[in-house]
Amino acid sequence: MHIAVLAKVVPDYLVPSMDFELSNNRAHERFSRMLGLYDENAIETAIQIKEKTSGSLTLISYGSENDIQFLRKGAAMGADQLILVKGTSDDAAVIAGNLVTALQSIDNVDLVLAGQQSADMDRGVVPGILAQMLGVPFIPQIGYVDHENGSWTVTQITAQGKRELEFSGPGVLSITSIPENVPRIPAVRAIFAAKKKPVIKLESTDQKKMALNELEVAIPKIECVCEFIDVEDPGQAVRILLNRLNEERYL
Amino acid sequence: MKTLIIENIDLKKIGELKTVSRYFCELPDIIALGEGDIPGNYGKAWQSSQTLPPNLLPSIVQLAKLENYEVILLSVSTLGTGLAGPLSAALSAPVVTEVTAIHSDMVIERPIYGGKAIIKQKIESTPVVLTIRRKYFEPEVLEGHTSSIPLNIESEKVQLISEKNEQTDGVPLEDAPVVVSGGRGIGNADNFSLLQTLADQMNGAVGASRGAVDEGWASPTRQIGQTGKIVAPSVYFAVGVSGASQHLAGIANSKCVVAINKDEEANIFNRARFGLVCDYQKIIPQLTQAIKENR
Numbered sequence: 001m002h003i004a005v006l007a008k009v010v011p012d013y014l015v016p017s018m019d020f021e022l023s024n025n026r027a028h029e030r031f032s033r034m035l036g037l038y039d040e041n042a043i044e045t046a047i048q049i050k051e052k053t054s055g056s057l058t059l060i061s062y063g064s065e066n067d068i069q070f071l072r073k074g075a076a077m078g079a080d081q082l083i084l085v086k087g088t089s090d091d092a093a094v095i096a097g098n099l100v101t102a103l104q105s106i107d108n109v110d111l112v113l114a115g116q117q118s119a120d121m122d123r124g125v126v127p128g129i130l131a132q133m134l135g136v137p138f139i140p141q142i143g144y145v146d147h148e149n150g151s152w153t154v155t156q157i158t159a160q161g162k163r164e165l166e167f168s169g170p171g172v173l174s175i176t177s178i179p180e181n182v183p184r185i186p187a188v189r190a191i192f193a194a195k196k197k198p199v200i201k202l203e204s205t206d207q208k209k210m211a212l213n214e215l216e217v218a219i220p221k222i223e224c225v226c227e228f229i230d231v232e233d234p235g236q237a238v239r240i241l242l243n244r245l246n247e248e249r250y251l
Numbered sequence: 252m253k254t255l256i257i258e259n260i261d262l263k264k265i266g267e268l269k270t271v272s273r274y275f276c277e278l279p280d281i282i283a284l285g286e287g288d289i290p291g292n293y294g295k296a297w298q299s300s301q302t303l304p305p306n307l308l309p310s311i312v313q314l315a316k317l318e319n320y321e322v323i324l325l326s327v328s329t330l331g332t333g334l335a336g337p338l339s340a341a342l343s344a345p346v347v348t349e350v351t352a353i354h355s356d357m358v359i360e361r362p363i364y365g366g367k368a369i370i371k372q373k374i375e376s377t378p379v380v381l382t383i384r385r386k387y388f389e390p391e392v393l394e395g396h397t398s399s400i401p402l403n404i405e406s407e408k409v410q411l412i413s414e415k416n417e418q419t420d421g422v423p424l425e426d427a428p429v430v431v432s433g434g435r436g437i438g439n440a441d442n443f444s445l446l447q448t449l450a451d452q453m454n455g456a457v458g459a460s461r462g463a464v465d466e467g468w469a470s471p472t473r474q475i476g477q478t479g480k481i482v483a484p485s486v487y488f489a490v491g492v493s494g495a496s497q498h499l500a501g502i503a504n505s506k507c508v509v510a511i512n513k514d515e516e517a518n519i520f521n522r523a524r525f526g527l528v529c530d531y532q533k534i535i536p537q538l539t540q541a542i543k544e545n546r
């Protein structure tokens with residue numbers, strides 16, 4: 001069993017809005033970089049499948065060479081090798097096309113996992129485009145993945161609950177977070193071992209861009225002034241709060 | 252512009268997409284999924300009981316090409332997200348997801364960086380595929396019904412084995428006038444019931460942050476935020492929630508946010524109208540009691 005996970009290195013997604021800053025219409029380069037949050041859920045899911053099926057796991061990323069140090073966290077978690085396609089585009093079709101090239105450079109991938117959304121572009125569209133390019137089904141918002149009798153059984157987390165789906169052959173899944181795929185914290189030994197795992201670097205290939213013209217990126221103004229209520233006497237505090245909510249007709 | 256809505260039979264979701272369709276055309280066509288009558292008026296209507304995107308895709312692609320649709324509208328949902336990427340690739344169409352505003356000249360807006368920035372893009376060619384973030388467009392009231400032609404489904408690549416919807420007593424989270432949300436600061440699953448008791452007093456519903464969902468204290472169906480539900484209540488109580496931008500993305504249209512957090516530096520206070528800096532256990536039972544007494 002060979003699983004591939006698409007993982008992207010992104011600027012720190014926990015920077016609070018007040019501190020957020022742009023340069024050249026993108027997050028300022030002073031923010032530290034890290035693996036996307038949902039991409040880590042995808043890696044964790046893949047490692048669990050790998051452990052169950054004695055398979056192997058390749059991490060694939062499109063980005064800069066500088067990202068390799070952060071991708072190594074995935075190797076420390078349990079990926080066997082990394083493939084980096086060197087490129088700088090934010091265009092979803094260009095990214096998907098380049099990730100397809102990387103996937104085609106390795107043999108027999110049985111399943112491709114991605115994060116539900118990248119933690120910078122927040123769009124959830126790259127894995128669906130990639131699936132169509134490969135001609136295989138794409139299913140988003142997957143929590144659990146199982147392999148039984150040659151087919152995949154997956155659980156999709158929906159707005160109302162969940163549904164269990166089955167398909168055979170390769171497919172592309174985007175992974176959402178559930179308590180069971182909270183990313184493991186790699187042991188120090190694993191972090192050292194990860195430094196020796198193979199990293200394959202590929203040049204990017206020409207891909208057709210989407211017909212979208214970026215006009216502007218702006219930081220929205222937050223205009224909210226918090227009225228702090230003294231909590232010394234909790235009974236009094238809740239009375240003041242309820243009065244204020246009623247006065248301003250929120251309740 | 253020739254516009255196609257693809258959506259499950261759901262008054263609010265179709266209503267929102269119908270509102271969005273006004274930016275592009277007078278009367279859109281629709282592919283409605285699921286059982287029952289198709290609410291509202293459309294140029295043409297197709298219907299299928301199939302709701303799984305990989306199974307629907309070939310028929311939708313064929314129809315989109317045949318009818319030359321210029322705009323395809325979906326919601327941000329398992330259906331919309333499942334179709335958007337594959338449709339874009341199959342139709343060589345640009346795709347923009349999580350759209351929150353539409354301007355003239357095919358200029359659209361969407362948030363990036365967890366809502367910390369907004370990107371404006373101009374769509375330079377059609378067809379285009381858009382997914383619309385919930386609660387950003389007032390749903391059109393759908394009157395009457397439109398009769399439909401069945402949409403042919405040729406093969407089933409993916410099989411539905413089972414589907415389980417959670418039973419929710421009381422008001423649905425998305426429509427609740429008051430939402431009480433708990434985060435990782437709640438500390439354990441049992442204490443979540445304190446929030447339910449408070450919500451019950453106000454005809455409200457309980458929500459959660461991803462932190463609380465990851466801990467297994469709340470079901471994923473309760474998650475509020477960019478990758479959870481979008482809510483717009485009159486009052487949103489954020490209890491033990493740090494206020495990450497991706498969480499705030501789900502409450503942008505809430506009228507009043509009340510934050511209860513023991514860290515006065517927590518980001519939630521930058522979005523809150525009222526703030527109480529303390530251990531929530533000191534406040535929530537008192538608040539529940541006071542509301543009970545006020546009745």
Ligand SMILES: Cc1cc2nc3c(=O)[nH]c(=O)nc-3n(C[C@H](O)[C@H](O)[C@H](O)COP(=O)(O)OP(=O)(O)OC[C@H]3O[C@@H](n4cnc5c(N)ncnc54)[C@H](O)[C@@H]3O)c2cc1C
Binds near residue numbers: 037038480495531532
């Ligand atoms: C692409 C992407 C999408 C995401 N989508 C979502 C989403 O849809 N929804 C979402 O919620 N998150 C989302 N996140 C995750 C988000 O970034 C945060 O990690 C998450 O919201 C944190 O949850 P939390 O506030 O419960 O936990 P924490 O950040 O751990 O905060 C806990 C808070 O509780 C307070 N606290 C602790 N004890 C007490 C006490 N006794 N009384 C009062 N306060 C206390 C602490 O001071 C702290 O502020 C997303 C992230 C990414 C990258």
Ligand SMILES: Nc1ncnc2c1ncn2[C@@H]1O[C@H](COP(=O)(O)O)[C@@H](O)[C@H]1O
Binds near residue numbers: 007063
């Ligand atoms: N540059 C990239 N390199 C590797 N994987 C990516 C890249 N961009 C997107 N992905 C994958 O696709 C998912 C969704 O990305 P997006 O469509 O940008 O929200 C991410 O969570 C990743 O798993």
